[in-house]
Amino acid sequence: MKIMAVNAGSSSLKFKLIEMPSEKVIVKGLFESISKKNTEENFTSKYKIGNDECNVPIRTHTEAVKILLDYLIDKKIIKSYDEIDGVGHRIVQGGKYFDKSEVITKDVEAKIEELCLLAPLHNPAHLDGIRAFQNISKNIVNVAVFDTAFHQTMAPDTYMYALPYEWYEKYGVRKYGAHGTSHKYVAYKCAEVMKRPIEDLKIITCHIGNGASISAVKGGKCVDTSMGLTPLEGIPMGTRSGNIDPAVLEYMNQIDPEKYTIKELLRILNRESGYLGVSCCSNDSREIEANLDKNPLCNLALDIQYKRIADYIGSYYVHMGGADAIVFTAGIGENSSRLRREVLKRVAVLGVELDEEVNNKVRGEIAEITKPSSPIKAFLIPTEEELMIARDVYEIIKK
Ligand code: ADP
Helix, strand or coil, X not given: CEEEEEEECCCCEEEEEEECCCCEEEEEEEEECCXXXXXXXXXXXXXXXXXXXXXXXXXXXXXXXXXXXXXXXXXXXXXXXXXXXXXXXXXXXXXXXXXXXXXXXXXXXXXXXXXXXXXXXXXXHHHHHHHHXXXXXXXXXXXXXXXXXXXXXXXXXXXXXXXXXXXXHHHCCCCCCCCHHHHHHHHHHHHHHHCCCHHHCEEEEEEECCCEEEEEEECCEEEEECCCCCCCCCCCCCCCCCCCCCHHHXXXXXXXXXXXXXXXXXXXXXXXXXXXXXXXXXXXXXXHXXXXXCCHHHHHHHHHHHHHHHHHHHHHHHHHCCCCEEEEEHHHHHHCHHHHXXXXXXXXXXXXXXXXXXXXXXXXXXXXCECCCCCCEEEECCCCHHHHHHHHHHHHHHC
């Protein structure tokens, strides 16, 4: 069975075609700068499928999907569109409606649309991706895989904000979290690596990429996570501030009401804060690490984040009544030995004994980075969000 995992952004479409149940990746790729502004003569769009790269005008997600499927036929990877048994679409916001993946019916589509208000940058783009596949073939089963689903097991005292209750009842204001597919994958993988039943384990998962979040996973269920109503809450990230005192907004607005409107302030908190805001240098951890000590603000940007990650780990340790393992994943978690070392140093008091030598060596592969004597184990586990998506689609189609 051939399953395609798709992540559609506002101007991009990433995909992986996976053979199931063998879980072998057949081909992967990316379409970029999809825009109605692209013309035959003047365009910025391009795609990469496998090792082939091509600059062509791509105006819509439907055009991208057509190029993709025709490429697969041309390369004899599939004989017809119908050979794609299912497409799993990553959906950032599933709100309170979805605690698991669902076949996309008219009703599911309407709910994803309704939730655009909570994820204005993501859900509309996901809908473009879904509709592109619906436009191209009526026979492909489309499945929605929600980033929020894994977090639906949080208790009310964890997902509620101490705000007027009516905001929750009427408008759904609460913590939903994000990166759920990744947190679930690495937590279950960690249990597998530890050769222990997930039901017996308390795991803290740190998904640290350009976007970053931390989850507490007890007995295989998420009991807390750092992102909130939107991905802005939690630890500082590449360009997002993470938690701040909300009164900062009014304060800055008073300083310059014309410049600092709510909309502009939120744009700054989402796009010009975090690593980028503090370092005045870059949102990319590689560039920040390369400029350490030359630019003290780069040190500060990382130190703020490390401290906040340690705060969350401490808090989740208390919330779960201990921890068996801490897992690092995503772009920075998998590649930056410095981040792992600096965070684990700050939580050593809980009983974490880092093996510096192993930690310095490993990157992008499963590894235990604590000493055998360490009461709490720490691991590097590369995330496989697309594989999780393909597994969900496979299970749904099999039924
Ligand atoms: P997102 O999916 O949220 O866009 P990623 O998980 O791709 O983010 O992570 C992007 C971050 O990971 C960037 O800050 C980048 O510097 C870092 N990163 C990616 N690859 C490497 C690498 N090989 N070495 C160091 N850092 C890396």
